[in-house]
Amino acid sequence: MTSLLLLAVLFGSVILVVLMIYLGDRVKRLEIMSLHDSSEPAEVVKPKNDNGFLGLSGKKLWDAMSGKVPEGFVEADVVALKRVFEVVLKNHIETLFKLGKRDATSGNSPETPKNPLEISTLRHSIESWIPAQHVSTIYKAGYESIGADEVSVSRLRANLDDAADTLFSRTALAIKQPFSERLFAAAVALPATGSLIELDEESLNVDDSDNASQLPD
Incomplete structure (x- = not known):
């Protein structure tokens, strides 16, 4: 009985470690994607062509x-x-x-x-x-x-x-x-x-x- 309990605890620990590694890797990937997106220049809305007269002509x-x-x-x-x-x-x-x-x-x-x-x-x-x-x-x-x-x-x-x-x-x-x-x-x-x-x-x-x-x- 004790052996089965220890085996269950060991198995659960292994699963927990694998899950933490997976989540850690997932978070790292999301951070990299976020940094990549922020490095790209945002689309700038160009102002109306200013001919020196507020665009009037x-x-x-x-x-x-x-x-x-x-x-x-x-x-x-x-x-x-x-x-x-x-x-x-x-x-x-x-x-x-x-x-x-x-x-x-x-x-x-x-x-x-x-x-x-x-x-x-x-x-x-x-x-x-x-x-x-x-x-x-x-x-x-x-x-x-x-x-x-x-x-x-x-x-x-x-x-x-x-x-x-x-x-x-x-x-x-x-x-x-x-x-x-x-x-x-x-x-x-x-x-x-x-x-x-x-x-x-x-x-x-x-x-x-x-x-x-x-x-x-």
Whole structure:
């Protein structure tokens, strides 16, 4: 009887030892799997593409700068962008004017520029949109400035400044220098009809590289 009891105790002890070894090995495997999973980088949710204007571009950007704060945006954050948008708007106006001059100089027929137009700043490239009537006015001012007489130049300067003033006013920005002073500064006006002034042919070949904005291809 005693032998059977000792045998049962021994057998139970063996089973207990085997079970402890199995459980220990199982726990070790679970720990290794847990460490392996934690070492893998967690999937990072990429933020929305920030173009420097909280992701706004084109007409949405224009509307925001004109006082129509998009849903989900904080007004203070949108207003803070105006200083940078001033550079975009300035480059947009200059680019449209110079596109007109380029087409006229190349002998191309006037075309309607893209709207929105890709405008580059020092840090970003942004699709800039402005009302179509101002796109046409600014482009035509540049196109018709080539070979224009003094009377036409005065009219084109006024048209350019009126369009620029309207755009800056609608976005609550101030123009520090009339655009006509810079964009027409290098222009050489032909004499009015009937004038006897003779022009040196070389004076018509004006270098327009100063204050140039990058033109789209």
